[in-house]
Amino acid sequence: MLGFMKHYKNASGPHLVITPKSTLQNWINEFEKWCPSLKAIALIGHAEARSELIRDVIIPGGWDVLVTSYEMVLREKSLLRKYVWKYLVIDEAHRIKNEHSKLSEIVREFKSKNRLLITGTPLQNNLHELWALLNFLLPDMFAFASDFDNWFTTNEMIGNQDLVSRLHRVLKPFLLRRLKSDVEKSLLPKKEVKVYVGLSKMQREWYTKILMKDIDVVNGAGKLEKARIMNILMHLRKCCNHPYLFDGAEPGPPYTTDQHLVDNSGKMVLLDKLLQKLKEQGLCQLLVEFTSIVGSSLFGDFGSSLDA
Template sequence: MASFPQSVPEETKSSLTEKDLQKWGLQGIQLRAYQLDGTISLLLYMRGALRQDGPFLVVSPLSVMDNWRSEMECLSPCLKVLCYSGDKDKRAELQRDMDNTPYHVLLTTYELCVKDASFLKRRKWKVLVVDEAHRLKNHNSLLHKTLMEFSLDFRVLLTGTPIQNNLTELYSLLSFIQPSLFPTDQTEDFTSTYSQVQTQPTLASALQSVLQPFLLRRVKAEVAADLPMKTEILMYHGLSALQKRYYKAILMKDLGHRILLFSQMTRMLDILQDYMEYRGNGYLASGVQR
């Protein structure tokens, strides 16, 4: 079996092992906290060991698209990356150029996957990577339905929170990566079966067995064993006279003028807003530094 390209750093090669890829014989959800190395390793493995030149589609928030591109250029310069973004005219130009421009990875956003779905669905994608995959937590959402219509060989979801609120969201992710095993019409059966998972150890174990073939979870012992234990140091410091005066002024502001059902909640939000403005503008007093 072919190896990674020589230009790839050793730490990137080791962050995703062949065993991990074999485990993902179906599809996968990667639980990650900090880095993109694991997914870049996956793309390199697909290209090198499996002789798949793509195209690979990476969908992410617009705010991290540049980060994706820079990480790929740094860690895997052998991958040709295109960014599919911009206004309507720019995207139309990109669409024309893509037919004549060789590339391995196309980076784009959730919104453009929906907006330009008719164009993107015409292509056969070897791998789809969805960053911040909790965006797919609702199988009735337009994004979920649109991406399900794409022509894909392999799907990878990146998330630090596969379960944000309830089991329905988890099942939505599972139905995306393996719809034949987790059809959406069985969502209620799944959630009712594992509804007591937090209080019944046997159910928790059963759920782990269901998830095990699809989840790749990275823990500190595997990827950062050299990091020292976290040390917390709490230092208490009293308020200065000026700070006390402003804190009291914030708390006493408009005291007694809040009514109706949500008065306490509104009051706390107002206090928080005033506090943030106060912290963001020093002590609001001339000659006093932050």
């Protein structure tokens, strides 16, 4: 789009792209790949490096797109306020769903002729958050949250197809939805296989220990407290992943990285067999894991032992 604006509308910038730090370099790479005529620069790094970039590159001009992160917006807001941006683009735009957050307040102060939000979840928790996004795009049209909230209430929407249709009509002029199936025709349909794995002996012991600790809640004899139930479920989930996620479960010190790391988790036993087989066959393996659940050091130890 920005390339089209430059070559067909003679609008080369300046444009501002605000993105998560993790995808910032990818934005730069995509500009270089698809539209190398657009000069994109990244505002990132420590204070000294940023000062040098601002002095030597940004202030003199000659660039089209400035790509920066949410954190840099908070730190360099005085600089970014000085420009009138042709396009202000925010990736993962649900970050400004709370109009009272610091980031949301700051980006609303930026002067821009056009605004574009990119998000996979325009509607997450409630319709007020959707209003906050629309208010950022068109503050004059969506000026009052109370009017929007009164017109669309979450309770009324449940089972009410008329209000859902009304919401679609309101969003249609402002929302361009693209599915993977629309833009990537070469990908084969995703094949999902669920494999049920039994618990190891150690997992069964810890599973029982967790249940016995709050047996009154489990049996319904005690006072039902949502927080306690959720806490039990979270601990059971951790146990099903690996008992070593609990303090005192892993034998040691000394702590060793050997077969017990695999044997004490049913999931790891299966994973170890699968990866070894795939490695022998020379097949590509992409493993996605949640380190907050699995444990970053635990999984790192397993990966190191597998490579060895």
